[in-house]
Amino acid sequence: MTSALSPVTLSVEDQIAVVTFDAPGPVNALNSGLATHFQSIFERIDRDDAIRAAILVSGKTDTWIAGADIDELAAVSSASEAEAISRAGHRLLDQLAALRKPVVAAIHGACLGGGLEVALACHWRVLSDHPKSTCALPEVQLGLLPGAGGTQRLPRLIGLQAALDLILTGRTVRPRKAKTLGLVDDLVHPAILRRVALQRARELAERTRTRVARPSGAAELLLEDNPIGRAIVFRKARESVMAKTRGAYPAPLAALEVIAEGYAHGVARGLDAEARAFGRLAMTPQCRELVFLFYATTALKKEGGSVTAVAPRPVRRLGIVGGGFMGAGVASVAVQQDLLVRVRDASSERITGMLRTVRDVLDARRRRKRLTRQEHEQAMARVSGGTDLTGFRRADLIIEAVYEDLAVKHAVLRDIEAVAPDAVFASNTSTIPIARIAEAASRPERVVGMHFFSPVDKMPLLEVIAAPATSDETVATAVACGRTLGKTVIVVRDGPGFYVNRVLAPYLNAAGALLDEGASVPAVDAALIAWGFPVGPFTLLDEVGLDVAGKSGAVLAEAFGERMLAASSLARLIQSGRLGRKGGRGFYTYDDGTRGAVDSGVYALTAVGESRQAFSDDDVQMRCVLPMLNEAVRCLEDGIIRAPRVGDVGAVFGIGFPPFRGGPFRTIDALGAAECVRQLLALDARFPGRYTPADMLRRMAEHGERFYPATGKPL
């Protein structure tokens, strides 16, 4: 029945079957090929009189079951095929759940998606109390829903509201929380996980222990135990999903319906609905693009950022010059890793401010229980600062986050080289080409760009910029350090605006042009939010700071001419002294950090004066988005990015490009290169010089080419 080569093996210890899942490869993932293995194991447990109960353990060190095999899902070409996968999962887990002999899940490590659904089908769950043990149903993050019975079993185990929270957000549950929720029955030290699981299995078999229903609170009884209460819960959940997704993601809505179906018509109907919804969702563009992003980010994590595989220099000591919002932001994420951080700034007051900013970030994490008091103390102890370069001598990597001025950057670089000649010098510039900064270096091979996005503790992207002289080791070091800081890292070639700001500029300029023509600020913002951006372009400008945007815009206009020229309203707004949120006044007014109405003075600064007119959403969207897509292609053409997926990941994580659209290149593929060119040419006729299609795009349109394969695995 079980061979040494089988991914699932069974041994019997004193009448208890120990089922070990150990798939080939680094983690345990579920695929349809495993079903027969599990089936025969379950049959043996059922049949074999020498077996009274079973435990299910993982053969991997730090994962239990990490979920379903994404490759298998990505290869699916029809809804019925995907539905069949879900139904096969139902059959298998129903078989498990229906066993007359108790099966105890002994969980240590990641217990995700299909893995958690397996655990839910077991009769008892013991979880190791270890940071590596995480439970989640992350399917909605891939545009899917839990397809192996999770939508039915979870609410019945932990209650409707708690289950909705997990299923609709895909959030990760830590061990302690899993116990409180009732997701697991026992929480134990990993050293005794197996022993306790064996003991529980025996007790359940001997009926000296039985499952006791989780006690439910008064609110839960009122809301969940009757159809009216549940209707309220479902309505609230739907409202919350709509508020977060604006209806752009079908998966959480489908999950809600499927769960409701189960409550209304029983588990069997619920499972049936789950399988159908799973099949339907697997074919949605949203699912396709989210799966693509999963692949693209996974691929990025695997590569070191350069063609040659050079080992990064280990970074233990991080120096930061400039403790402003960016510098402090970098410090705040670095101290949460095992990095020692030393910051230099011009005055002790600025150092105190830097420490306050770091503390704010840590305090917020502490409030959200992401840090313990001890972790908070250790993190704060990792950072210190001063007004000279004491403490920089042995830094492995030094990031400058000073004022955006070439002479200032040069002075900092020279100072650094004098005390720490071997350190990697990374500039956090958003506008100045790294090669220009490296002109002052005696070792330009150690100079690199690390373009973080603000606020650093929240923004997931890091753009690493390799100048021509930058060595592979330097790039690899910046990439590795960025990953240590928890960032998704893209490596781009040096050039004005690098990648992210370069594709952002024509988008923002197009929004400015619309303002000049009489469009209203909230209308443009709303149209692009409707297209899927988290905030509109004017809100984004206010957040970034108009002075910063103006500086960046000028550099790009100088480099690329007409298509990057800022709209006249943007220039006038900047001249008017509006700084955006930080100054309390930009396109909108801000009162103590809260956004108010449009600043009434803004329209007077536009070419057509105060009068405003309506533009169609579609017109606004295409006029703003198309030049961004076009510029992304130019970046690929110019070698700024070396593959479309780098550009897609960069736009999604750096700009908030709608994830369900996959990124600029995926969007072009979806629209078709020919259609993009047609629309660009039409716009170029209206606004000469601003919408000229990139040569590469024209060629692709002519030959009907795509950036990604039309079917199957995207990468």
Added chain:
Amino acid sequence: MSSLGVPGRRVAIVAGVRTPFARAGTALKDYSALELARHAVAALMQRTELDGASVDLVVFGTVLPSVLTPNPAREVALLPHFPRDVQAFTVGRACASANQAITDAADQILLGHATVAIAGGTESLSQVPILHSRRMSDTLVAASKAKSLGERLSTLARVRPRDLVPVTPAISEPSTGETMGQSADTMAKLNGITRDAQDAFALRSHQRAATGLADGRLTAEITPITVPPRHTEALAIDNGVRADSSLAQLAALKPVFDRAYGSVTAGNASPLTDGASAVLLMREDVAQALGYTPLAFIRSYAYAAIDPAEQLLQAPVFAAPRALARAGLTLADMDLVDMHEAFAAQVLSNLHGFASTAWAERAGLDAPLGEIDPDRLNVLGGSLSIGHPFGATGGRIVTTLANELARRNAAFGLLTVCAAGGMGHAMVLERA
């Protein structure tokens, strides 16, 4: 006689850092002694950029340890700057606790048990442990052992209002019941130290410390620390130093301990203070190998004690000649002398003792040590102005003396510390 350790293997003082010293109940009151110690050591590690893996030992001194962290040194050694396997212990020798930590660490280096050590001291006199009364403690212990809620309640019902009066640790001698201030007053009377002389010495302490803070010599030893709870401001200097103090102001203060005939006032006694200090010690050859230039080396040290009922703070008069004898040097060889200033009356009594034939005789010397040139004594002030976080003071003195010797390129320095229990400490530092 010569230095401790064979040539090339002496104990080097490589660097020292301390928090600012703040009057108790002010800027640092929300920090525990442990937090202050961790702050000082984190700064020491960042400034020296020492690889934590090269540290063999952490020793800390403290006078009033928290019952929650009985071995703060180990908690310091668990800072993220170190690997998790740096062993550590905490010592107590009253006001010479940091000195005890430093000499213990030095001994370990001389024995060959360690090559790099961090030693220091810490004290929060804002967060002194306040205890329940004996009866209250008994009741609480009994209640915690109760087997039922009823039993627990009936045990707790025995509490009487007087049981709730807490016990605050007093700075008094267990053997005599005398507070340290009373002892200082007694010493002033016995040694004929006038009120004017005390006030003048206190004023000098403030003026010299103020100079050191203004010209950066003292501030360089201080790592600024943000002030809780808001942390929007940082304290970077000792907040008890009064640059604008005057004799008239000091003279206006009333004696605190002996209101009728005493001369010790709040102005000529060291204030209750919060703070921590840390010193990096290395074996000479290791310092060289790691690329550090020592500030100074420990040439000798000594401890001594005297009957606490006599002159509680006079033991430096015995410790100093011992340390000098072990160093093979005389007071005249000392370029700088740094004496802990618990009370102006104590410093002046100690100075009187150094110059006295009677005290020399008691110390078994043929002749008195002699007078100390005022220009070489406490050139950057002392505990009267800077403050005196009991366990931390010794680390401050060693750091300041070593830095000042290096700055002046001077050869030898002597430091003394008096301590409760009638104890005294002295250490000789050398540069070459």
